[in-house]
Amino acid sequence: GQQVMQIPQYQHVQEGEDFTTYCNSSTTLSNIQWYKQRPGGHPVFLIQLVKSGEVKKQKRLTFQFGEAKKNSSLHITATQTTDVGTYFCAATSGTYKYIFGTGTRLKVLA
Amino acid sequence: SAVISQKPSRDICQRGTSLTIQCQVDSQVTMMFWYRQQPGQSLTLIATANQGSEATYESGFVIDKFPISRPNLTFSTLTVSNMSPEDSSIYLCSVGDLLVDEQFFGPGTRLTVL
Numbered sequence: 001g002q003q004v005m006q007i008p009q010y011q012h013v014q015e016g017e018d019f020t021t022y023c024n025s026s027t028t029l030s031n032i033q034w035y036k037q038r039p040g041g042h043p044v045f046l047i048q049l050v051k052s053g054e055v056k057k058q059k060r061l062t063f064q065f066g067e068a069k070k071n072s073s074l075h076i077t078a079t080q081t082t083d084v085g086t087y088f089c090a091a092t093s094g095t096y097k098y099i100f101g102t103g104t105r106l107k108v109l110a
Numbered sequence: 111s112a113v114i115s116q117k118p119s120r121d122i123c124q125r126g127t128s129l130t131i132q133c134q135v136d137s138q139v140t141m142m143f144w145y146r147q148q149p150g151q152s153l154t155l156i157a158t159a160n161q162g163s164e165a166t167y168e169s170g171f172v173i174d175k176f177p178i179s180r181p182n183l184t185f186s187t188l189t190v191s192n193m194s195p196e197d198s199s200i201y202l203c204s205v206g207d208l209l210v211d212e213q214f215f216g217p218g219t220r221l222t223v224l
Contacts, residue, residue, distance in 0.1 A: 031211065033211075033212070033213075035213075041217075042202060042215040042216065042217055042218050043153065043202075043213075043215050044215070045212045045213060045214070048211060048212065088152060088153070090213075096141060096158075096206065097143075097155060097158070097168075098155075098213065099155070100152045100153040100154075100155075101152065102152050103151075103152050
């Protein structure tokens with residue numbers, strides 16, 4: 001079945017450093033979404049990417065969908081302690097069901 | 111956006127018993143899903159709850175173990191039957207909007223099986 005891998009699994013950064021997580025699929029994707037889950041919380045939707053090569057920005061967050069629609073990345077510029085949490089990508093190959101990636105747990109050291 | 115509540119928020123259960131988790135949404139939604147998230151892990155889709163018909167289960171999940179009801183467009187239940195310690199997990203319901211294509215998650219039910 002379809003698998004969605006994320007790297008790295010964990011990342012510790014100093015506050016103010018940049019952070020990037022990568023999401024890779026074994027199959028071509030239709031859409032990809034990104035979610036953030038704070039410790040003890042539930043996943044919260046951040047963004048959806050649909051088009052090949054699409055880049056979207058939300059303040060310090062930049063999301064990119066690969067040209068081949070098999071990978072995606074989330075980049076955070078100048079991390080803050082409020083960025084702490086686990087970031088998941090969720091991908092679909094055309095159905096209404098999304099497969100969640102393995103997640104990247106981010107810790108920001110003040 | 112949709113506001114979702116789940117009951118109970120947490121429970122500790124004995125092996126061999128069953129627990130029913132409720133999911134209530136503040137508006138009518140087309141798609142409702144049930145996920146499992148084991149400690150420190152990602153989310154795994156258990157099934158799609160269909161209004162008026164049987165749920166659609168993912169590979170590795172069966173109706174006898176995880177019966178689901180969805181009597182209307184705002185409510186669903188997931189039962190974890192004949193529990194074992196391996197069922198200890200967080201169970202989350204989510205709703206989706208076919209137009210917006212965004213999922214909203216409930217707060218989750220943290221289940222511990224002794």
